[in-house]
Amino acid sequence: MSARPAAMGLFDASPWQVIDDAEGGVRYWPGFAALRDVDQWFAALLANAGWEAHRRQMYDRVVDVPRLTATYRVDQLPDDLPLAGMLAQVQAIIPAPFNSVGLNLYRDGRDSVAMHNDKLHHLAPGQPIALVSLGASRRMLLRPKRDPRDPGAARANAIRIELEHGSLLAMSHASQRTHEHGIPKTAGCAEPRMSVVFRVRPAPR
Numbered sequence: 001m002s003a004r005p006a007a008m009g010l011f012d013a014s015p016w017q018v019i020d021d022a023e024g025g026v027r028y029w030p031g032f033a034a035l036r037d038v039d040q041w042f043a044a045l046l047a048n049a050g051w052e053a054h055r056r057q058m059y060d061r062v063v064d065v066p067r068l069t070a071t072y073r074v075d076q077l078p079d080d081l082p083l084a085g086m087l088a089q090v091q092a093i094i095p096a097p098f099n100s101v102g103l104n105l106y107r108d109g110r111d112s113v114a115m116h117n118d119k120l121h122h123l124a125p126g127q128p129i130a131l132v133s134l135g136a137s138r139r140m141l142l143r144p145k146r147d148p149r150d151p152g153a154a155r156a157n158a159i160r161i162e163l164e165h166g167s168l169l170a171m172s173h174a175s176q177r178t179h180e181h182g183i184p185k186t187a188g189c190a191e192p193r194m195s196v197v198f199r200v201r202p203a204p205r
């Protein structure tokens with residue numbers, strides 16, 4: 001586990017560099033926006049986003065996806081959601097031509113997302129993923145993938161990041177090849193938590 005630096009105040013322009021790579025790696029900014037804005041974003045999205053429950057095939061069973069989701073194109077953002085304002089504040093820190101936003105709602109500690117990397121064919125090469133966390137804080141695990149050339153090698157431990165209300169996480173495109181991430185279930189968390197994930201989708205061919 002990698003320790004988070006102790007001296008992180010309100011907004012500190014220099015992030016915690018969680019992982020380094022040639023494309024900016026994985027960086028974490030706690031409290032990147034004013035608490036008043038962050039509280040409003042959470043309440044408005046909880047009430048008004050088009051939350052959907054999905055089911056998916058897992059081997060021979062159909063299972064509930066253990067969280068609610070919503071997705072929007074940046075050129076078609078609904079007026080009653082605060083996403084355009086959020087995007088402007090995100091882009092002030094992570095300048096990238098984000099064109100898609102995906103929301104996840106973890107209703108309580110029983111909701112989760114399994115370890116995965118974001119699908120590379122749905123991401124423009126070289127562009128980061130920007131993830132805003134709202135509501136209850138939940139732990140993200142970031143784990144180096146196995147080296148296919150050395151499958152017997154000991155596996156490095158997962159890095160744990162406590163994703164706090166109003167934090168911003170940048171993950172490089174390159175980090176999706178080297179690491180996987182997930183939000184495990186957690187006992188004793190009764191409050192909802194949301195992530196708002198801005199991505200750059202490749203232009204349709």
Ligand SMILES: O=C(O)CCC(=O)C(=O)O
Pocket residue numbers: 102104113118131140163181182183194195197
């Ligand atoms: O909710 C999170 O922090 C992670 C979400 C995620 O990994 C995804 O939407 O691909």
Ligand SMILES: [Fe+2]
Pocket residue numbers: 116117118181
């Ligand atoms: Fe992901």
